Amino acid sequence: MNYPEHNWSFLHVNDSHMGTARSYRFRPAINKRWAAIKQQIAGIDADLLLHGGDLTRDGDTHEFEYQQAREDLDTLPFPTFVIPGNMDVGNKHASQNGVKNRWDPKGLGWHDPDLNMTAKRLDLFSNYFGPLQWSFLHRDVRFTGFYAALAGTGLPHEQRFWNMMERLPHLPPAKHHVAVMHYWPFMEHPDEPAWDLTKGDEYDNWYFSIDPPHRQRMWEILKAANVEILFCGHVHTGRPVQIVDNIRLYRTQPAGNTGQLSERWPEADTRFGFHRCDVTNEGIDVKFILGNDQCEEFGTFGPLGHPSVEERDYNIAEEKPPIQPDIDL
Ligand SMILES: [Fe+2]
Numbered sequence: 389m390n391y392p393e394h395n396w397s398f399l400h401v402n403d404s405h406m407g408t409a410r411s412y413r414f415r416p417a418i419n420k421r422w423a424a425i426k427q428q429i430a431g432i433d434a435d436l437l438l439h440g441g442d443l444t445r446d447g448d449t450h451e452f453e454y455q456q457a458r459e460d461l462d463t464l465p466f467p468t469f470v471i472p473g474n475m476d477v478g479n480k481h482a483s484q485n486g487v488k489n490r491w492d493p494k495g496l497g498w499h500d501p502d503l504n505m506t507a508k509r510l511d512l513f514s515n516y517f518g519p520l521q522w523s524f525l526h527r528d529v530r531f532t533g534f535y536a537a538l539a540g541t542g543l544p545h546e547q548r549f550w551n552m553m554e555r556l557p558h559l560p561p562a563k564h565h566v567a568v569m570h571y572w573p574f575m576e577h578p579d580e581p582a583w584d585l586t587k588g589d590e591y592d593n594w595y596f597s598i599d600p601p602h603r604q605r606m607w608e609i610l611k612a613a614n615v616e617i618l619f620c621g622h623v624h625t626g627r628p629v630q631i632v633d634n635i636r637l638y639r640t641q642p643a644g645n646t647g648q649l650s651e652r653w654p655e656a657d658t659r660f661g662f663h664r665c666d667v668t669n670e671g672i673d674v675k676f677i678l679g680n681d682q683c684e685e686f687g688t689f690g691p692l693g694h695p696s697v698e699e700r701d702y703n704i705a706e707e708k709p710p711i712q713p714d715i716d717l
Pocket residue numbers: 403405442473475622623624645
C-alpha cells in the first residue's frame with residue numbers, strides 16, 4: 389500500500405446473500421457477483437470488514453447457509469464483524485394495526501409477516517457469527533453494529549439490544565464513530581410517519597425501514613453517541629449520502645442481490661460492490677468500489693419472494709441431496 393503509516397482502511401459490505409444449488413431456489417448470479425467482490429476485498433490491506441447483514445439467501449430456515457457463509461468469510465485475511473439481516477434471522481415483527489399473519493397487500497404470495505424472526509433463530513445465528521450487537525474501539529475509531537429490527541419484537545433479545553444502545557453515549561469516546569445496521573432507519577427523514585403495512589402504497593416503506601417510536605429512540609441515541617457514519621443496506625439500492633443531524637447516512641449498494649425501489653430516485657445505484665473506507669488525519673473517506681462481476685441473472689430456479697416453508701419444493705434442487713428446511717425454527 390502506498391499510504392503513510394498512520395493511514396489505514398476498513399471495508400463494508402452488505403446483502404451478499406450467498407445461496408446454494410441444494411436449495412428449493414437458487415440464483416447463481418448472486419454467488420458469482422459476491423465471489424468477485426470477496427476476491428477484490430481479500431486483496432486489500434484492510435484492518436477489518438463490516439458485514440451489514442443478509443449474508444444468506446435463506447439462512448432464516450437453512451442452518452446450512454450459516455455454515456456456508458461462516459466458512460466463506462473465514463477465508464478472508466482480516467477479521468469480519470457481522471450483524472444479521474432479515475434473510476438470515478427473519479423479518480421485523482408486524483404488529484401494526486393488529487396485523488400479525490397472512491397479510492399480503494401486494495397479492496404476491498410473499499407472506500413476509502409469516503417469517504418473523506424468532507428467539508431460536510437469533511441464538512442460532514449468534515452461534516456462528518457472535519453477538520447480535522457489538523461495539524469496540526480500534527485505532528481511535530469506535531465501531532458499532534446492531535440489528536434494529538429487534539425493536540418491537542418483545543423478545544429478550546430486544547432488551548439486550550436497547551441495553552447496549554443506551555450504553556453507547558457513555559462508552560469511551562473515540563475520534564470517529566462508525567455504525568452499521570441492516571434496515572434503513574427511515575425512508576427520507578427521521579420524523580416521517582409510521583408506515584401502514586396494510587396499505588399497498590405504504591407497504592414497501594414499512595418493509596424497508598424501522599417503525600416509530602423505535603426509530604426516533606434509536607436516532608437520538610446515535611446522535612448522543614456522536615455517530616459520524618451510519619451504513620444500512622437491505623434495499624439493495626445505493627443512494628447519495630444523506631447528512632442528517634451530522635450523521636452521514638449511507639444507504640448502500642448490494643454485494644450481490646438485485647436492487648429494489650430504484651425507480652423512485654433518479655440517482656439510485658443498483659450496481660454490485662463494496663465500500664472502502666480510508667482513515668487519515670483528515671477523516672474517513674468512504675468510496676464505493678465496483679464489483680468486478682456485474683453479471684446478469686442466469687440459471688435461476690425456484691420462486692422469488694418469501695414463500696412459507698410449506699410452499700417450498702426441495703425436489704427441484706439442482707444439486708443433490710437437497711438440504712432440508714430446519715424443523716425447529
Ligand atoms: Fe437483502
